[in-house]
Amino acid sequence: MSFQARQTVRPLDPPPQYRTTTNTLGGYGLSAPRMPQTVTSYFGNDRALPMYKDKPYFAPRRTVPRRRWKLILNVLGVCTLIYLWYYKGSLLSWNTTAPYDAQDKGLELWKWVQSLDDTGASKGSVDWDERREKVRDAFVVSWEDYEKNGWGYDEYGPMTNKRRNMVEGGMGWIIVDALDTMILMNLTKPVQHAREWIHTSLQYNQDHDVNTFETTIRMLGGLLSAHYLSIKHPELAQITDDDVGAPGEDLYIEKATDLADRILGAFDTRSGIPLASVNLNKSEGIPAHNSGGASSTAEATTVQLEFKYMAKLTGESEYWTVVEKVMEVMDDLQPQDGLVPIFINPDSGKFKGNEIRLGSRGDSYYEYLIKQYLQTSEQEPVYKEMWDESLQGIRKHLLAFTQKARLMMVAELPSGIGGNLHPKMDHLVCFLPGTIALGATGGQPLSEARKSSSWTQQNEDEILISRELMKTCWATYLATETGLAGEITYFKLDKEPVMMADKYPLAPSNAGSTPKELQSISGPLTRSDSDPWRSDLSIHTADRHNLQRPETVESLFYMYRVTGDEIYREWGWEMFVAFVRHTAVLEEVYDEEGQAQKRIKGFTSLSNADTIPPVTRDNMESFWMAETLKYLYLLFSDRDFISLEEHVFNTEAHPFPRFKPAGDLKTGWTRKPRSAPDSGSGPESL
Structure with a gap:
């Protein structure tokens, strides 16, 4: 049967579509033909320079003789008028013929989600393998849409097929970021296509500044993770080599080395603190434009996992020492109770301002302490x-309880320690419950960790904190009409805030005592509109957007892996169903009898997640495929698949292996004696 699809914009030179006729984990296109080797064959086996570095960004532009332009424009104008008259509609909707087989994932997903109840439940027992496959299907839909309509571009809007590059030729922002997700999902042909683009089109010599931190965690991290997975799990997404005689994984590490060498220029400062941006062509750092040249504390201290793994892979100690120096400078400042202001001056190496928060510009500093x-x-x-020092500081100064339901939340200190609490939580803060649980057990199952002689009451307290904060993050999803959290949530506290340090004073570290499991502080979260917990939360109009962020599902992943509690999987499933139901971009498909059906074309961010239908914003963030769908897929996978005991995930969800450093790869510094809180030089003013 033939079908006709109404789409928003005609795709430009669409690549082959990757479809499968099975719902199992088999890779897409396992029998795909080998990539052509014409370049290698032509130049022989001399590989002094990787061939991908000699490729142009784009095919040569074809020119049209000047005289023909007038005729062409006239014809186009007439066609446009006919088009408008015939359809009486918009410039963005028109018909084109496209075949869809019976296994079209977009068609399947929309039919499936319409059959579920409000919580995502369906008839029959829960099958987590089937649920994992639904996540995989959602990824395939997103990838195919990007591949067809936005291929090679760094930014993509699935509603109008808008696309834009950050720099000339593109940074691979979406392709490289999603690469290891495709490997984990065993999507062979998409990996092959992505790898071909990296091989032929991706370069890092653009004379343009890029964000040091984002480029490191997304691009460098993505390449390193793909390299690791291609070696550790060769059974996943098996592909052919790009060059004769060159192992398949070489491309990733060569690209990563080229990129890392260019990023190093950002660290060339008086203090060693990296500048906010870097010009890749010149390998020169560029100060931030909007903070008086100060770098974000989180950004400066969230490049360590990537560069340390680079050092491990290449044996080049410089990668290690430059990022280790940053941590030494940070610790030498002796932040009070381990809580750091959110800006630091790369020139002086001192904090700038006093503001402390675990949301933007502060979050991943803490995350990378325990992960290093x-x-x-x-x-x-x-x-x-x-990490322990910072966690005690968080407990003492930032953890507060809401007025009615006693939900635990992480407040901010705009004026620093001693100032007033600001009861606001970015969605970004929801990385914390999972990270605390990870730190408490080291990634082991809780039941095993509790058997250790080193398990203390402090560890039990950390598990309680992680559970309570996880519940609060989940409440921010239940609080909206779509079931998808807003970007920022405010909480109602008592006039004199009740703090965690007041309710549960820090237990002494008595290794000989038997730790006591602490009971839940807050009550269950019901869906009733009259439940008291709802009045404790407020989402301001300007903060109701949902950017497909991963932090809550990231913590659900850690919480399930650590505690084994199925409730975290169930919460993750409800989140996934809400994403499919409310962020899907739909198009109509017509069969030859004219019967209309809807299929999901892609997924987009929301400008307002607290209304139905939601208000969309026509943008697919790269972390939708790199993080959110990856963590959902891992949440529904077996516990030993990419185990926490053997891996550490960077802040962009790219998994790296754990290893034992040797030789020059070591800390190389010791902590200075702690000073009194009111001594020494304070931070610079903003």
Whole structure:
């Protein structure tokens, strides 16, 4: 049967579509033909320079003789008028013929989601393998839409097929970021196509500044993770080599090395603190434009996992020492109770301003403390000390309880320690419950960790905190009409805020005592509109957008892996169903009898997630495929698939292996004696 689809914009030179006729984990296109080797064959086996570096960004532009332009424009004008008259409609909707087979994922997904109840439940017992496959299907729909209508571009809007590059030729922002997700999902042919683009089109010599942190965590992290997975799991997304005699994984590490060398220029400052941006062509750092040259504290301290793994892979200690120096400078400032202001001056190496928060510009500093400790197989205890100190500071100064339901939330300190609490939580803060649980057990199952002689009451307290904060993050989803959280949530506290430090004072570290499991502080979250917890939350009009962020599902992934509690899987499933139901971009498909059906074309961010239908914003963030769908897929997978005991995920969800550092790859510094809180030089003013 033939079908006709109404689409928004005609695709430009669409690549082959990747479809499968099975719902199992088999890779897409396992029998795909080998990539052509014409370039290698022509130049022989001399590989002094990787061939991908010699490729142009784009095909040569064809020119049209000047005299023909007038005729062409006239013809186009007439066609446009006929088009408008015939359809009496918009410039964005028109008909084109496109065949869809019976396994079209967009068609299947929309039919499926319409059959579910409000919570995403369906008839029959829960099958987590089937649920995982639905996540995989959603990824395939997103990828195919991008591949067809936005291929090679760094930004893509699935509603209008708008696309834009960050720099000339593109950075691979979407392709590289999603690469390891495709490998984990065993999507062979999409990986082959992405790899071909990286091989032929991706270059890092653009004379343009890019964000140091974002480029490191997304692009460098994506390449390193793809390299690792292609070696560790060769059974996933098996592909052919790009060059004769060159192992398949070489491309990723060569690209990563080229990129890392260029990023190093950002660290060339008096203090060693990296500048906010870097010109890749010149390998020169560029100060931030909107903060008086100060760098974000989180950004400066969230490049360590990537560069340390680079050092491990290449044996080049410079990668290690430049990022290790940053951590030494940070710790030498002796932040009070381990809580750091959100800006730091790359020139002086001192904090700028006093504001403390675990949302934007603060979040991943704390995340990478415990993850650096785990990445190096617990061989660098300085990071465990820093993490424990910061966690105690968070508990003492930031953890507060809401007025009615006693939900635990993480407040902000706009004026620093000693100032008033600001009861506001960015969605970004929802990385914290999972990270605390990860730090408490080191990634082990809770039941096993509790058997250790080193398990203390402090560890039990951390599990309680992680559970309570996870519940609060989940409440921000239940609080909206779509079931998808807003970007920022405000909480109602008592006039004199009740703090975690007041309700549960820090237990002494008595290794000989038997830790006591603490009971839940807040009650269950019901869906009743009259439930008291709802009056504790407020989402301002300007903050109701949902950007497909991953932090809550990231924590659900860790919480399930650590505690084994199925409730975290169920919450994740409800989130996934809400994403499919409310962020799907739909198009109509007509069969030859004219019967209309709807299929999902892609998924987009929302400008307002607190109304139905939601208000969309025509943008697919790269972390939708790199993080959100990846964490959902892992949440519904077996626990030993990419296990927490053997891996550490960077802040963009790219998995790296744990390893034991040797030789020059070591901390190389010791912590200075702690000063009194009111001594020493304070931070610079903003």
